[in-house]
Structures are given as C-alpha cells and as structure tokens.
Ligand SMILES: Cc1cc2nc3c(=O)[nH]c(=O)nc-3n(C[C@H](O)[C@H](O)[C@H](O)COP(=O)(O)OP(=O)(O)OC[C@H]3O[C@@H](n4cnc5c(N)ncnc54)[C@H](O)[C@@H]3O)c2cc1C
C-alpha cells in the first residue's frame with residue numbers, strides 16, 4: 038500500500054441547469070492507492086466541507102458496478118481508463134502521484150446536467166416504458182420449466198441483460214446515440230422464447246422512442262469500448278435486423294386483421 | 295423528471311444562530327395497540343387459502359378510485375406497484391433514485407430460493423418452511439413463513455415469464471445450486487447477478503404500467519414524513535431531491551418497501567444511500583419497530599483496506615459451494631498461503647460443522663471467522679481476514695467451470711484488491727449485510743398503523759433472528775407479488791365511496807412545516823463536523839458494541855456514548871450548500887439523524903434480549919462449545935417497540951411466538 042501525492046483534480050462545477058458551468062481545480066494529497074476513485078472524491082468532499090465550501094455533487098450508489106448510477110467522464114473517457122469497469126470500481130492504483138485528472142459529467146443532449154457531475158438519464162426509462170418488457174401480468178404465469186430455453190440462448194440473453202443502464206455508451210458516442218443501450222434491452226427479450234409474442238412491436242416501439250431523444254448511430258463502435266459491462270455491438274446489428282423485419286411483419290399482421 | 299412535481303418553494307438558506315436540529319411534527323403516541331398477528335384459522339397448509347377465500351374484494355371498476363402510494367422500487371416495491379396497477383388501482387411510486395431500476399435489490403448476487411424440487415432432491419414447501427424457521431433460530435412466525443414457502447414456487451414461474459434469463463442446464467431446463475443453511479439445491483440464479491436480473495424483471499413490469507399511465511413515478515423524491523389522521527395512515531410528505539421542495543401526498547393506503555438499515559454500521563455491503571428514514575418516520579408516528587437488534591453480519595466480504603473506505607463489498611455466499619475457508623493453524627504465521635502445507639491449515643468450518651461444512655449459515659460462519667481472527671490467525675496485510683480458497687475446486691473442475699460459475703465475482707475481487715483469486719486465495723471477513731428487524735407487521739403486512747404496509751426487507755416478519763442466503767429476494771417478491779395485492783384489497787373494500795383527508799388537512803400542513811424546518815435547521819447549525827463524520831463515528835460504536843459479539847456492559851457503554859454523540863450532532867453538524875438544489879450533504883444529514891435514533895433502539899433491544907439467537911449473540915449466553923444459547927422460556931417472542939418521543943424511552947411490547955407445527959429444537963449444523 039502506498040499513498041498518492043499532489044494530485045490535481047479539474048472538476049466540472051455547475052450550480053444548476055441554467056448555469057454555464059466551469060472547471061475548478063483542486064489539489065489533494067495522501068490518497069491511498071487502495072482507495073477507489075469515488076472514495077478519493079469523498080475525501081475531497083470532506084475537505085471542502087471542512088473549508089465551508091459546497092461538496093461536489095455526483096451520482097453513485099452501489100459502488101460495485103451493478104446499479105449503473107455512477108457516471109463520470111474521467112480524462113475524456115466514460116468511466117475512466119480501465120476497460121470493462123464502472124467509475125465506482127476504478128481504483129487509485131491506476132493513477133500516479135502528480136497527475137492531473139479531469140472529471141466531467143456525461144455530455145449528451147439527451148442527458149441535461151442537473152448539477153455538477155449529475156445528469157438526468159430519464160430518457161432511458163422512457164425507452165423501456167415504450168416496450169422493454171414482456172406482458173405477463175402477475176398470477177397468470179405458466180409453470181417455469183414448461184418452456185425449455187436452450188443454454189446458449191439463455192447465455193446470449195444474459196449477455197445483453199447485463200447492461201446496467203449507466204449511459205456510458207451515449208456519452209462515448211460522437212452522435213449521442215443510445216443504440217447500444219436500446220439494443221441490449223431489445224435483444225435480451227427478443228432472444229428469449231418468452232419474448233417472441235411481442236418481438237416485433239417491442240423493437241419498433243423502443244427504436245422509435247429512442248429516436249425521439251437521441252442522435253443516430255453511425256457505427257463508430259465507441260460505445261462498446263466504453264461499456265463497463267463490455268456489451269457487444271453485435272446486439273445493435275440484431276436490433277437493426279429485427280427492426281427492419283418488424284416494419285414488414287407488423288404491417289403484415291395488421292393487414293391480416 | 296415530471297413537470298408537475300413542484301408545489302412549494304424550498305426553504306432558502308438563511309443565517310441563524312446555532313440551534314439544535316428540530317424533530318419532525320409533534321409526536322402523538324398511538325392509542326394502545328394490541329399486537330394481533332391475525333393468523334388465519336386452520337391447519338398451517340390451509341391458512342393462506344382460508345384467508346384468500348374469506349377476504350373482501352374490490353370490484354375492478356372501483357379500483358381506480360383507490361389511490362395507493364408505494365415508497366420504494368426494489369423487488370418488493372416494484373412488484374407490488376406493478377401488480378396493484380395491473381389490478382386497476384391508482385398507484386404512485388416514490389424513490390430517491392433517479393430510476394426505479396437502481397434500487398439496492400440490483401446488487402444481490404447469489405440467488406433466490408424456491409421449493410420447486412426440480413432436482414428431485416427431496417425439497418418441498420414443508421422443508422423450505424422448516425429450513426427457514428430453523429435458519430431464523432426459531433424466532434419467526436410460523437404462519438408467515440409457511441406462506442412464504444408456498445408462494446416461492448409462483449415467483450420462479452412469474453420471473454421466467456417476465457424474461458429473467460436464469461441459468462439453464464444443457465437441456466434448457468432451469469439450473470439450481472446450494473446456499474448456506476440448506477442441504478438441498480433450491481437456489482435459482484442468473485450468473486452472479488440474480489438481484490439485477492430479478493429487479494430488471496420487476497422494473498420492466500413496472501415500466502409497462504408507467505407507460506400505460508397506470509402508475510405515476512416520482513423519482514429523486516424522498517419520503518421525509520408519514521402522516522396519520524384519525525388513527526390511520528393518510529399519506530406521506532416528500533422532499534424533492536433536485537429542488538428541495540417539500541410536498542404532501544394523500545392516499546387510501548401506503549406501502550413502505552424501503553429496504554433495510556444495515557448502513558447504521560456505516561461500513562456495510564449495502565448501497566451508499568440505503569437508510570432507515572422511511573421506516574423511522576413511520577415509527578415516530580406510531581408504527582412499532584420489531585427486533586431491531588436482529589442484524590445479519592455476512593461472513594464473506596472483502597476486508598477493510600484503509601480508514602477512508604466508504605463501503606464493503608460482498609463476495610457472494612454461492613462461492614462457498616466451491617471455496618474452502620481456512621486460516622493458518624498457528625498464530626502469527628506470516629507465510630504466503632501457498633507456502634502453508636495442508637497439515638498446517640485449519641479448515642475450521644469443515645472441522646466444526648462436518649455436515650454443513652463451508653455452507654454453515656451466516657451467523658455461525660461469521661462468528662467462527664471473528665474468533666479465528668481474534669485468536670491471532672487472521673490473514674492479509676492488516677491480519678483482518680480469513681482465506682476463501684478455490685485451489686481444490688480448480689483442480690477438480692478446471693478453471694473454465696469456475697470461471698463460468700463465478701467469473702464476474704472473481705473479476706470484482708481483482709478490481710478491488712489487485713489480487714487474482716485463481717492464483718491466490720481470496721481474503722474475506724464478516725460485514726454488516728442485512729437486517730432481519732424492521733417494522734412490525736401482521737399476516738396482512740399491515741404495520742400497527744392501519745393503512746400503512748411494510749414489504750420486503752423493511753418489515754421484520756419472515757427471517758427470524760437470522761436470514762438464510764437467497765431468501766431475501768424470495769421474501770421481497772413474495773410480499774410484492776403474492777401477498778400485498780390481496781391484503782390491501784381486504785383493507786380498501788370497506789372504504790368505497792368514503793372520502794379521505796386531502797393534502798389541505800392541517801396534519802399534512804403541520805408535517806410539511808416540520809420537515810421544512812428540520813432540513814432548514816441542519817443547514818443552520820453551522821458546526822464543524824460533516825454528516826459523514828458523524829455517521830462513521832456512530833458506525834464504530836454500533837459495530838463495536840452491537841455487532842457480532844454483544845455484552846451487557848458493552849451495550850450499556852454504547853447507550854451512554856450514543857446520546858452524547860447525538861447531542862454533538864445536533865449542535866456541531868456542518869452542512870454546506872443550500873436547501874434549494876441538489877445537496878447530498880443535506881440528504882445525508884437527515885439520514886444520519888434517523889440512524890442515531892435507530893442505533894439507540896438497537897442497543898436497547900439487544901440489551902433487553904437476554905439470550906443469544908441467530909445474528910444476536912450475547913457473550914453471556916453461550917453453551918460450552920461457544921454456540922448461541924436461546925432462552926425459549928423467556929424470549930420466544932417478538933419485541934415490538936413503541937416510540938414515546940425519545941428512543942431511549944421507547945416502550946417494549948411482546949408478541950408471543952406460537953409454534954404449533956414445528957418443535958422448538960437446538961439449532962445444530964454439526
Ligand atoms: C450485496 C448484497 C447481496 C445480496 N445478495 C442476495 C442474494 O443473493 N439473495 C437474496 O435473497 N438476498 C440478497 N441480498 C439481500 C437483498 O438484496 C435485499 O434484502 C433485498 O433486495 C431488499 O429489497 P427491498 O425491495 O426490500 O428493498 P431495496 O431493494 O433496498 O429497495 C428500497 C427502495 O426504497 C427506496 N427508498 C428507501 N427509502 C426511501 C425514502 N425515504 N424515500 C423514497 N424512497 C426510498 C429506494 O430508493 C429503493 O427504491 C443481498 C444484499 C446485499 C447488500
């Protein structure tokens with residue numbers, strides 16, 4: 038265990054949605070390399086409170102990389118330098134003494150800044166509300182083992198379902214698109230036998246809601262690199278394929294009635 | 295965020311002299327409450343059916359006229375809210391998170407129990423019932439636990455239909471594994487992310503109802519008071535965490551599904567924001583608080599690395615399926631683990647509990663780990679851990695199988711410690727994890743305030759003095775999907791066409807004023823210590839005296855230290871920033887304030903319970919082998935505390951536990 042000294046943090050401060058915001062620099066010493074990045078911010082905040090200053094607002098909760106609440110742009114990279122790692126799982130041993138570290142909120146039109154490093158990611162909820170579910174009201178479910186799910190299918194669905202909804206994919210995308218998030222949710226359900234009944238309506242509703250809020254995907258692939266769960270952009274291809282089919286199939290279904 | 299959420303201006307920060315933080319609206323002790331669990335008549339296996347056959351119903355067309363508030367969107371809250379909305383009620387969901395999907399349930403790793411008997415290994419409702427009662431050290435209610443075991447099978451059906459990608463066998467059927475305290479394989483799982491997948495399932499169902507307009511979601515909105523009028527719960531008061539606005543909400547019925555209070559210890563495996571405020575505010579308004587001293591210390595968490603650490607990380611119990619726990623046999627053995635030969639290792643769980651071995655229940659495993667470390671055989675740089683070793687399993691099954699089962703947990707461990715568990719054993723130590731105590735509820739999950747319900751970890755009902763692994767997710771979903779939707783109807787039916795008090799009622803106005811004043815005062819104290827500082831100090835006292843090993847002397851010490859520290863909190867707190875925009879320091883101040891009062895009640899409860907049972911271990915009450923010694927003659931009851939204005943003066947009531955089906959026995963895992 039060793040301590041990091043003389044770290045300079047350039048942190049985005051913005052008092053509210055209408056404030057233009059600015060970077061502010063803070064110096065901090067004696068940070069254990071065992072500390073997590075967010076614990077380092079805790080120490081800084083305690084120091085600020087000690088000086089009578091307002092603490093830096095940032096979103097976080099589980100601190101184990103699963104709730105998707107933490108959302109920091111660290112040195113221009115969503116969730117910082119370590120691949121497949123959420124901000125809260127990043128540890129100070131990845132940094133060295135004397136470094137300057139720049140910390141910003143997610144930058145995306147669809148995610149307005151609420152304060153300092155906190156943004157509003159509600160459009161993700163709107164996408165799920167539009168179709169990211171299986172209609173199965175409580176009480177009516179059939180016996181669970183009635184429908185076997187081939188193991189590879191269950192595994193692929195789980196790979197998609199691992200998305201934590203943090204928004205790093207949007208923050209990483211030059212267009213501010215939300216294709217990886219939406220594709221992960223669509224694919225999770227569209228792969229499973231239980232999800233087939235609503236397969237086409239689901240993808241159509243979710244993609245179209247996504248388009249209301251977010252930019253368009255031009256296949257940069259930055260999202261996959263930024264994703265703390267390393268979700269594959271193959272799911273975007275799957276979603277696009279289903280979306281095209283849906284456009285035909287939904288119409289065919291409607292014309293039959 | 296919803297556009298219509300603001301009604302009131304937040305209190306602006308104004309300079310003021312130092313004064314103590316005001317408490318919430320005046321406390322009126324409830325009229326004497328009789329603790330009737332309302333267990334339905336009949337043989338245990340028929341009670342729930344009998345209840346359902348007799349309960350009152352609400353016509354589908356009338357349901358929309360009933361407004362139900364659900365506070366919390368974890369497994370219990372999301373499943374309850376979605377189901378109530380499907381039934382037709384007008385549901386309002388509140389969460390302090392930005393999205394319902396972020397509730398702490400998301401972090402559960404290991405799995406969920408159900409008596410499906412898919413393995414044909416002899417499981418049944420009766421067995422799950424028995425294991426849960428025994429696991430809880432015979433301190434839970436038979437009627438509730440039996441119902442929990444019964445509906446466990448429906449939960450799996452429901453979650454599969456919802457699209458939860460549970461682990462599967464090659465033939466496509468559901469896979470299961472074991473969890474502590476059971477010799478059966480009844481735990482369903484989705485990699486190491488079971489809680490995430492279950493919560494996403496329930497959240498999706500809730501999202502559908504939000505999209506359909508049947509549920510109104512209030513996110514980033516925190517309950518800061520509960521309002522009672524004429525002896526029933528009339529609604530809640532919330533604080534908008536973005537604008538600071540305080541607002542009232544009236545409803546026919548209110549559900550608290552707000553999770554546990556493990557964060558009273560400061561360091562715990564709970565998410566940072568988990569807190570007791572909702573339950574505590576209800577307690578202050580007349581809801582009895584049951585068995586606060588029943589807390590669970592989980593045996594396998596990553597040991598604390600330094601002073602600034604903010605939380606501890608759980609290493610799932612499922613790891614004990616394949617990992618072996620050991621410490622060096624000799625005190626002060628500094629060799630690296632690979633250098634310690636087999637003969638000089640103490641696999642103490644396997645030695646002491648041969649039939650359950652590494653899968654001994656949590657309370658027992660935690661105490662054993664504490665004793666190993668206290669005896670000078672702890673491992674790691676700070677000598678504060680024990681090994682959890684996978685070498686044998688990797689040798690037997692190969693690295694790929696271990697990766698498939700636990701890969702994400704191994705990665706998580708490596709990120710935090712910088713060590714690779716495929717190569718060196720993990721180091722683990724017990725940490726606060728779960729709380730069995732909570733708001734007292736009857737069979738219908740009603741608190742002692744009519745119209746106020748508690749579901750999930752926030753109630754006390756099913757886990758007794760110790761919870762078995764994979765049973766919290768089960769309980770949360772049982773409460774939300776299969777219990778509340780029935781019992782709430784039974785309460786609402788007679789209220790048809792009877793008006794309820796609106797938010798203009800003076801009680802709501804009083805509660806709003808009290809909440810505004812309380813948060814204004816935190817800002818006005820202008821002392822020298824942050825809420826986090828107080829929380830850390832509070833946690834140290836509770837961990838030391840009301841943690842794994844409790845004594846009368848220690849608890850008395852805590853009961854003298856806590857009020858002193860609390861006084862300091864009220865006069866020396868420093869909260870910077872203002873009350874009219876996001877202010878996490880201010881949020882924290884409110885939560886720590888309530889943790890203080892809870893901490894005192896916990897210690898009082900632990901002092902009064904002069905026996906050892908489950909997670910509550912009083913050193914004075916142990917047998918010759920160091921195992922917990924219950925006192926069934928005097929303590930086979932639930933302690934339910936009534937608030938009287940000061941937690942140090944709370945009044946203890948008893949609900950005797952009646953065991954009609956199960957024979958009280960010494961809990962042995964040898
Ligand atoms: C690391 C970890 C791993 C676990 N693994 C397992 C496992 O494998 N199996 C198992 O069975 N159990 C496990 N548990 C326990 C289990 O996860 C919890 O007991 C359970 O998820 C609690 O669910 P809940 O719905 O009661 O509450 P939570 O999921 O905690 O939800 C609480 C909700 O209430 C809201 N809330 C709280 N207070 C307020 C307020 N004042 N105002 C507004 N909203 C409020 C929150 O925003 C949140 O939405 C684990 C626990 C931990 C800590």
Ligand code: FES
Pocket residue numbers: 096097098099100101102103104105106107123124125126201
């Ligand atoms: S805080 Fe939960 S994912 Fe980072």
